[in-house]
Amino acid sequence: MTPAQRIRFRQIERQFDGGLFLLSPSEQEILKFTPDQRHKADEIRSVDSARAAEVQKSFLAGKKSKLRREIDLHQIHRTTARSLLHLLTPEQKKDWLASLGTPVRKIGLGPLRHSGVGLRLQ
Numbered sequence: 834m835t836p837a838q839r840i841r842f843r844q845i846e847r848q849f850d851g852g853l854f855l856l857s858p859s860e861q862e863i864l865k866f867t868p869d870q871r872h873k874a875d876e877i878r879s880v881d882s883a884r885a886a887e888v889q890k891s892f893l894a895g896k897k898s899k900l901r902r903e904i905d906l907h908q909i910h911r912t913t914a915r916s917l918l919h920l921l922t923p924e925q926k927k928d929w930l931a932s933l934g935t936p937v938r939k940i941g942l943g944p945l946r947h948s949g950v951g952l953r954l955q
Contacts, residue, residue, distance in 0.1 A: 844934030852914030855921075855929075863932070864925045873920055881913040 834842065847854050854860050856878055861871060885906055892902040921929060 841934065844932065845937055847929075847933050848937055850914075852916070852918040853910060855917040864921070864928055866920075866925075870920050874917060877913060877916045877920075881909050881916075884909050 847860075855864070856874060861874065866874070888897065888902055888905045888909070891897045892899070897905070918926075918929075
């Protein structure tokens with residue numbers, strides 16, 4: 834990858850992972866996390882990892898469906914991401930937002946049309 838491609842790839846990773854990307858030690862270094870912020874981020878990770886383990890345990894015991902497990906894990910990830918973003922100072926938030934780069938565009942495939950043999954894109 835070229836340096837420009839690596840930078841763009843990192844921006845897309847940040848957009849995709851959101852606040853979860855703040856668990857990365859390199860991201861914490863870039864944003865100049867304080868020791869207290871690092872400690873709080875570790876606490877958030879520990880608590881939410883324990884919650885995720887409980888969800889998985891319930892699933893494996895047959896107490897949760899696969900869909901319910903996925904929904905619960907998604908909610909835990911969203912909560913974790915929001916909690917991590919709340920750790921940022923106003924200056925760090927500004928730097929974080931700038932580091933996201935241009936939002937990734939969703940590519941639409943267009944309407945599907947039945948051609949008699951199979952489906953085709955128009």
